[in-house]
Amino acid sequence: MDFLQWLDQVTQLLTHPLLSVGKTDITVSRIIALIGFLVLARVLVAIIDRGLLRLARPDRTVTLSKSGIYALSRIMRYTVWGIVAFMGIDYLGINLSHLALVGGAIGVGIGFGLQNIFSNFISGIVLLLExxxxxxxxxxxxxxxxxxxxxxxxxxxxxxxxxxxxxxxxxxxxxxxxxxxWTFDNENRRIHVPFGAAYGCDKELVREAGLAAAASVEGTVSNTTHKSDVWLVGFGDSSLNFELVIWVDEDLVKTPARTQALYLWALETELSARNIEIPFPQRDLHIRSGVLRIANESSDAEPAA
Structure with a gap:
């Protein structure tokens, strides 16, 4: 078998119709070409991602934020995949005008059960754009x-x-x-940490302990516009109710439970160092002494004489 005969057989194999969609024959060559389109789309997406990452480098004259790059890369990725999909369908010879019936079926599906998927799809686009x-x-x-x-x-x-x-x-x-x-457009946030002190304590000493506790926690923001403070917010059953009001950085904002624990730990340390009692509910029980007299009467009457 010479080369021309072999090439002819390969050509026949590639052009032999596997199935038909309407008037279009789907052949091996068309399927290979479609796979090539998908590979090309993959390569284009990777090139676009690398190009956008370069814009985030600090040595560039024009830079974009990481969030902007993420949103732009996602939108470009979906756009590339959409264009390649339509090019592949067109190369297969499927008339896109015939997809109107499919579009109508999809619309009916959205109306009956796919509305949530469609809503999430549109919501994702809105989140990336806004x-x-x-x-x-x-x-x-x-x-x-x-x-x-x-x-x-x-x-x-x-x-x-x-x-x-x-x-x-x-x-x-x-x-x-x-x-x-919590981290939309400002890295610093103010939080409130409630705690109590016993009645009769020195309020100024409590304030001093609270400010010292705030200063001891790494991540507390303290400047001319963001200052820590201690507020007296109420009179409880067993204690004076205070709040430690502090500004914290982004790292503490993202770990609220850990942040609360850090400040409570520091508060207990500073209050104990100043002999300020942290109260707890107490109840007094008063017992009276005396004699309880109990009279017993017989239920049986004595017989008459």
Whole structure:
């Protein structure tokens, strides 16, 4: 078998129709070309990602934020995949005008059961474009999920809690529900740490202990605009109720439970060093002495004489 015969057989194999879609024959060569389109899309996406990462380098004259690069790379990725998909379909010879029936079926599906998927898809696009939610933000959702945003996908957002638990949250929850973003546009936040001191204590000494406790915790922000303070906020049953009001940096904002524990630990240390009593509920029991007289009467009457 010479080379020309071998080439002819290979050509026949590649052009032999495997199946037909309407008037279009799907051949091996068309499938190989479609795979080539997908590989090309993969390469283009990688090139775009590398190019956008270069814009974040500090030595560049024009730089973008990490969140901006993430959103732009995601949008470019979906755009490239969409263009390549349409090019592949067109190369296969499938008339896109014939997909109107498929589009109608998809519309019916959205109306009956896919509305949530479609809503999450649109919500993901809105989140990426508006930049109200960025990778690295620390959020508190209305559903009770608290953690750091690790990934914003087209259908869901991955929130990682401080216990390293990944929670998959539908994008529509960020659009329709209440979301507290602790690190939206300011790295510093003010928190309140409640504590109590016994009645009769020196309030100024309590303030001194609170400020010393705040200063001893790494991450406390103290400057002309952000100052720590101690507030007397109420009179409890067993104690004077105070609050340590401090400004903290981004690292402490993202670990609220640990932050609360750090300040309570420091407060106990400083209060004990100044002999300030931390009260606890107490009850006094008073016992009276005396004699309890009990009269017993016989229930049987004595017989008459």
């Amino acid at each position: 930049q109200t939610l960025k990778v690295g933000d620390f959020v508190d959702l209305q559903s009770g999920v608290v953690g750091r945003v690790s990934e914003i996908s087209i259908r869901y957002t991955r929130v990682t809690t401080n216990d390293s638990v990944d929670v998959i949250v539908p994008n529509s929850e960020f659009i329709n529900g209440r979301v507290t973003n």
